[in-house]
Amino acid sequence: MGIPFQVSLQNLFERVSNPLIEFFHHDGRQWTDDHELKWQCYASGQMTGADLEHEIVADPGFADYVKSREQHLH
Known part of the structure; x- marks a missing residue:
């Protein structure tokens, strides 16, 4: 008996909480x-830095978007 696959409590919590956080998180952007x-x-390299x-x-909206995406790169 029990769960037929290995899942940690932390993994389960993250899988449930992350979508909820994203759903309720609204910062006006x-x-x-x-x-x-x-x-x-x-x-993908189709656009140069210039x-x-x-x-x-x-x-300016795209500038905000780029700033938010740069956090994911570092």
Whole structure:
């Protein structure tokens, strides 16, 4: 009897709590799919650093998005 697979209590807690935190966490930022697409282009090498800088200057919302994504890179 018991659980048929190995799962730690911490793993279970993280799997339940992380989606809930993301669901209730709202800091007022509104990012679009376009921001995600631009970031993916940069991350995949299709966009140069100069292109990224141009997009950041043109769209302040994208600049905020890039700042939030840089935390995941470091």
